[in-house]
Amino acid sequence: MSLRGICLWLVFMIITQSVGEDMRSVRMSSMRGSKFQCGNTTCLPFVNLITSTIMKCQMACLAQIYCRAAIFYRSTSICELFADILNQNENMVADADATSMNVISGTRSPPG
Numbered sequence: 001m002s003l004r005g006i007c008l009w010l011v012f013m014i015i016t017q018s019v020g021e022d023m024r025s026v027r028m029s030s031m032r033g034s035k036f037q038c039g040n041t042t043c044l045p046f047v048n049l050i051t052s053t054i055m056k057c058q059m060a061c062l063a064q065i066y067c068r069a070a071i072f073y074r075s076t077s078i079c080e081l082f083a084d085i086l087n088q089n090e091n092m093v094a095d096a097d098a099t100s101m102n103v104i105s106g107t108r109s110p111p112g
Contacts, residue, residue, distance in 0.1 A: 028062070028070075030100070030101045033099070035098040035100050050078060054101075057070050057079035067082065072098070074098075
């Protein structure tokens with residue numbers, strides 16, 4: 001990891017811990033080239049936003065207590081945040097433009 005990356009991570013951790021009670025998870029799993037395929041409306045994103053990088057999309061999700069997953073589309077820089085995604089890893093569809101991310105269960109502090 002580069003010195004710049006370490007410094008950015010350190011700043012992120014300091015800011016996160018300074019929030020104290022509102023601290024979030026710092027762990028997400030990532031699946032490049034796939035997105036969630038849902039057969040019901042509970043799988044709709046609760047927020048769509050534009051972010052410049054996957055990392056900023058992850059940070060947007062981790063900043064929301066109800067966010068359980070996110071999808072980042074590289075070509076459009078669209079980040080979709082999901083609340084009602086549970087065990088969707090079995091229901092994935094290939095999409096070369098998408099990167100899907102899930103909050104790793106048990107890593108939120110305090111638990112959400």
